[in-house]
Amino acid sequence: xxxxxxxxxxxxxxxxxxxxxxxxxxxxxxxxxxxxxxxxxxxxxxxxxxxxxxxxxxxxxxxxxxxxxxxxxxxxxxxxxxxxxxxxxxxxxxxxxxxxxxxxxxxxxxxxxxxxxxxxxxxxxxxxxxxxxxxxxxxxxxxxxxxxxxxxxxxxxxxxxxxxxxxxxxxxxxxxxxxxxxxxxxxxx
Amino acid sequence: xxxxxxxxxxxxxxxxxxxxxxxxxxxxxxxxxxxxxxxxxxxxxxxxxxxxxxxxxxxxxxxxxxxxxxxxxxxxxxxxxxxxxxxxxxxxxxxxxxxxxxxxxxxxxxxxxxxxxxxxxxxxxxxxxxxxxxxxxxxxxxxxxxxxxxxxxxxxxxxxxxxxx
Numbered sequence: 001x002x003x004x005x006x007x008x009x010x011x012x013x014x015x016x017x018x019x020x021x022x023x024x025x026x027x028x029x030x031x032x033x034x035x036x037x038x039x040x041x042x043x044x045x046x047x048x049x050x051x052x053x054x055x056x057x058x059x060x061x062x063x064x065x066x067x068x069x070x071x072x073x074x075x076x077x078x079x080x081x082x083x084x085x086x087x088x089x090x091x092x093x094x095x096x097x098x099x100x101x102x103x104x105x106x107x108x109x110x111x112x113x114x115x116x117x118x119x120x121x122x123x124x125x126x127x128x129x130x131x132x133x134x135x136x137x138x139x140x141x142x143x144x145x146x147x148x149x150x151x152x153x154x155x156x157x158x159x160x161x162x163x164x165x166x167x168x169x170x171x172x173x174x175x176x177x178x179x180x181x182x183x184x185x186x187x188x189x
Numbered sequence: 190x191x192x193x194x195x196x197x198x199x200x201x202x203x204x205x206x207x208x209x210x211x212x213x214x215x216x217x218x219x220x221x222x223x224x225x226x227x228x229x230x231x232x233x234x235x236x237x238x239x240x241x242x243x244x245x246x247x248x249x250x251x252x253x254x255x256x257x258x259x260x261x262x263x264x265x266x267x268x269x270x271x272x273x274x275x276x277x278x279x280x281x282x283x284x285x286x287x288x289x290x291x292x293x294x295x296x297x298x299x300x301x302x303x304x305x306x307x308x309x310x311x312x313x314x315x316x317x318x319x320x321x322x323x324x325x326x327x328x329x330x331x332x333x334x335x336x337x338x339x340x341x342x343x344x345x346x347x348x349x350x351x352x353x354x
Contacts, residue, residue, distance in 0.1 A: 059253075074264070089279060089283055103298075110301055132323040137330075
């Protein structure tokens with residue numbers, strides 16, 4: 001009898017919020033920077049003097065020993081220097097990696113929070129829309145049912161009224177009503 | 190040289206010395222080591238005359254040790270020069286890695302801020318559109334209800350006109 005109310009489709013829920021994955025990594029180097037062949041190359045200084053073949057004299061032996069002591073001391077000092085440098089740089093690298101990963105964690109957590117908040121707000125919007133549409137549909141349904149009831153009432157009245165119209169008493173009542181209505185209309189009721 | 194027009198990190202690569210200077214210094218130090226370590230300076234060379242061969246064996250021995258010490262010093266310098274170069278390179282790798290990571294995290298934070306702004310804007314817009322849509326639906330429903338009520342009243346009035354209501 002009456003057109004159905006216009007539909008307002010509710011969009012589907014967005015995909016689930018991606019969680020905090022935890023796959024953090026850092027590209028900062030933490031390995032010993034000077035290692036292997038480099039250490040070998042710079043910590044193996046040869047003695048600057050070696051006793052010549054057949055040189056068994058005390059002077060040659062003493063000088064040779066002095067040169068060996070010199071190169072040994074230099075090599076040990078160099079190795080210590082390299083080790084200290086490596087350790088220092090590795091410590092700094094470790095600190096830098098920890099800071100880097102911690103910042104990534106912080107940012108990831110903030111983004112996770114943002115996504116959660118957005119998902120909550122989207123759910124609120126969908127809920128508010130669904131509730132509002134349900135309220136509107138109920139009101140419209142009530143209005144339509146009331147109108148249908150009134151129409152049925154009118155149909156019943158029409159039927160019973162028409163049947164009584166053909167009886168003498170009914171005709172009299174109808175004439176009386178019409179006259180009353182006309183009189184009332186003329187009097188500006 | 191640097192990407193300043195986007196969210197791309199500006200750190201491009203570690204800035205290192207080529208090592209050419211270090212290699213030259215090393216070669217110089219090695220040359221000096223060879224010079225100071227040359228035994229001919231301290232051995233008596235009788236062919237050159239007494240003036241060059243002055244001094245006894247003791248003086249010759251002492252001079253040799255002094256020469257060895259000088260040569261060893263240059264050898265150590267040669268090692269240390271290249272080692273310093275490698276240290277600088279390694280330190281630069283760490284400095285670059287730290288700086289780039291710092292910048293990348295700062296950029297991630299900025300992008301997060303940007304996404305927050307966009308998300309807030311999008312959600313607020315969506316909320317307003319939903320409210321507008323609901324209000325339009327509300328008006329439409331009221332209009333339709335009123336129309337149905339009017340039609341019912343009109344029918345009733347027509348029947349009433351003929352005394353049938």
